[in-house]
């Protein structure tokens with residue numbers, strides 16, 4: 001019998017429609033482990049009863065997912081139609097001028113009129129939406145006249161270039177932002193662990209069994225890249241990761257000594273917001289390693305008019321969708337066409353990703369990009385690799401590039417499982433005797449945050465601007 005994470009009651013299947021519910025019973029419901037409103041697709045009916053699901057939804061999910069509205073609104077628009085009309089809800093700050101902007105047909109436009117007078121250069125810059133710039137210019141001219149500055153040069157900016165960086169407004173004006181933020185991550189991590197069979201009484205850092213509440217206990221730690229490979233990957237995620245932006249969960253045990261075992265869930269949302277949640281620092285159970293990863297942007301189903309296909313194309317198309325036409329119960333030509341059509345209708349877009357495959361693909365691309373950067377002149381086999389990435393890699397010294405390259409080979413020599421075993425968990429450092437030390441990545445991240453919180457904040461801002469850039473610009477270049 002499945003027991004509810006929160007109220008500790010056994011959960012029953014809901015009776016069929018028309019049959020009365022028993023008010024003394026708790027009923028199962030499908031709980032989204034990553035919130036539905038931010039595109040989460042992983043569901044389980046063994047975590048929370050319907051009543052407790054409702055409570056956590058009100059207490060945590062509604063506020064938490066609102067924080068992501070600037071992104072989800074944009075992503076939903078993308079999913080509906082890549083050429084969606086202006087999304088006026090989306091606002092932000094233009095980095096160069098520090099002006100508030102709104103979006104009009106993908107172009108950042110000053111939100112309200114303003115002017116900056118530069119007396120040293122005797123010039124005025126006007127920032128103003130085009131439709132009201134005539135009136136605003138008049139008032140600025142008047143102001144200049146009154147100040148005897150009418151000879152100043154006037155520059156007018158009524159829109160910014162699409163390729164310029166804009167911070168999307170996020171979190172600034174939300175009350176209790178930190179509490180809402182933390183509890184959203186705590187909830188995701190706790191539910192993911194419980195779904196994978198971690199007993200409730202082990203989850204001491206996120207669950208108060210007596211009070212029947214999820215809790216925060218200084219157990220949320222921001223991830224920052226520590227290794228050279230992670231630097232390269234994270235600072236180029238939007239061009240390296242083939243399904244960017246994605247959501248990823250990674251639950252694992254970390255042993256510091258025989259009696260010092262932690263259970264940790266790494267939570268990454270939109271490939272951007274990256275945290276470790278420590279579920280317990282006194283774990284005593286079997287080793288755990290569970291991952292989940294998914295795309296976010298909704299995929300349109302491919303439009304295919306099967307009846308229009310030539311018989312020889314039919315075979316090829318069927319194969320590309322993994323449909324075996326020899327399974328058609330009616331082997332006449334018509335029967336085969338009907339079978340294809342029926343099977344094709346069943347295919348739904350797949351959102352779940354194989355984290356191991358995705359990480360391998362990213363590392364492979366990185367490896368190729370380093371090889372390309374190392375070559376004096378790129379031969380055709382490396383053509384087509386992202387130049388931005390190659391340029392980023394070129395900033396590293398030849399010696400560092402060699403080290404990174406060896407590190408990527410290291411992953412592949414040790415077979416692909418190695419990628420997941422190390423993922424966000426540990427890395428190697430040479431000690432003074434030349435031995436390779438296994439270092440806990442979360443411990444290093446906590447150390448960095450304690451020593452230099454600015455480094456953590458700067459990294460967060462960078463990641464944030466990549467996502468903004470992706471949603472504003474990269475996605476719109478057709």
Ligand SMILES: [Zn+2]
Nearest residue numbers: 004007049052
């Ligand atoms: Zn319950």
